[in-house]
Amino acid sequence: MTEQIGIIGGGIVGIAIARALTQRGMGEVTVVEKEHRVAMHQTGHNSGVVHAGLYYAPGSLKATLCARGRDLTRDFCLDKKLPYREVGKLVVALTAEELPALENIESRSLANKVPDLRRLNAEQIKEIEPHAAGVAALHSPHTAVVDYAAITEAMADDIRQAGGKILLGHEVTAIAQVSGKVHVTTTAAELVFDRLIVCAGLQSDLVAKFVGASPSPKILPFRGEYWALSAAKQHLVKGMIYPVPDPSFPFLGVHFTRGVYDDIHVGPNAVPALAREGYGWGTISLKDTLASLTWPGATTLAKQHWRMGAKEIAASLIKPLYFKEASRFIPELEMGDLTAKTAAGVRAQAWASDGSLLDDFAIDQVGPVTLLRNAPSPAATSAMSIAEHLIDHHVLARP
């Protein structure tokens, strides 16, 4: 009999997995999504960058799946006539003190075979980005920008055309395993599957609890806020200008990105969100906030990162501080050039009970249920290769 496969989550990862399953003719596939559209959370609120694989620990899932995901994403966009623009990226060291960290990224990039990566001196930086500061930089010419929501919609069309179902407005509220089947209760229907794959992003730890999985890692929601650059100053940025990231922090730092529709955004920062879907300071969930504050790893994390956290929160609330950080990279920038805050995104960052933030993608298996427990950046870049990996190593490994 045909296997019934359920997928919770209509973000880019859940949709990519569903598409790959339908394309391989593996079972009857149903995606269950609580919102009334796909790509409503992280997938529709990100920087739109197709990462080339500069930062990731060689051999990690992030490193291998980012490289493959980049190629699959490019081919998909070309095939579907969706925009894919290789605007290129600079990672800029502003001072000599940042050079060892830049060299570390260069070694990782070489190990990860980032295509056509080049080391630049101060003069060469100006040839790529005439308005950028910096003593040295890495240039990745094939780092690209796309519209991840449009990609997800296009993949959803492929699923429907191949006979798969996407149930929108179905929030999963309970899961039970009965006689080898997985019973999924949603706000709109009762569903029964032979196998379930959970890609619930910001809610992935809550859904994991429904199947009796370990409560660790928990999701720590980190909001990333962006400012728009004024129309008059769009010439200041040709592609992407990134800082050398702090290696102890899982985020890349505020950067400048020329988006796929030629809009330039500055950001994202990383501030703790006061709700899982807390897109602004005004959205507060006492339940989510208390759960974070009382998590066993909270004290360890606070001790390690309080200085960085306080700096990020201050810059979120006080525009001159955000501007001060950004203008280090483009000295000609003026405060008025950051015109308005644009749509923020909230990252689903997995957080272990010992206080550490998980770096790599993480997948757990509980009986017939596969749980994607950590899929932060570059998971949009890697969605199609995460799909291949999850099917080959979890679905096919457990017939």
Ligand SMILES: Cc1cc2nc3c(=O)[nH]c(=O)nc-3n(C[C@H](O)[C@H](O)[C@H](O)COP(=O)(O)OP(=O)(O)OC[C@H]3O[C@@H](n4cnc5c(N)ncnc54)[C@H](O)[C@@H]3O)c2cc1C
């Ligand atoms: C600010 C920001 C910038 C980023 N920039 C980049 C970038 O430039 N490049 C890159 O590669 N990555 C980037 N990322 C990361 C990337 O966006 C995510 O890794 C990726 O979108 C994860 O996809 P997902 O499908 O796992 O999660 P999501 O897109 O969050 O999808 C999860 C889905 O599950 C649904 N769901 C949750 N609970 C339930 C339930 N109980 N019942 C039914 N449905 C449920 C949600 O509604 C949601 O639609 C960025 C992320 C953020 C936040």
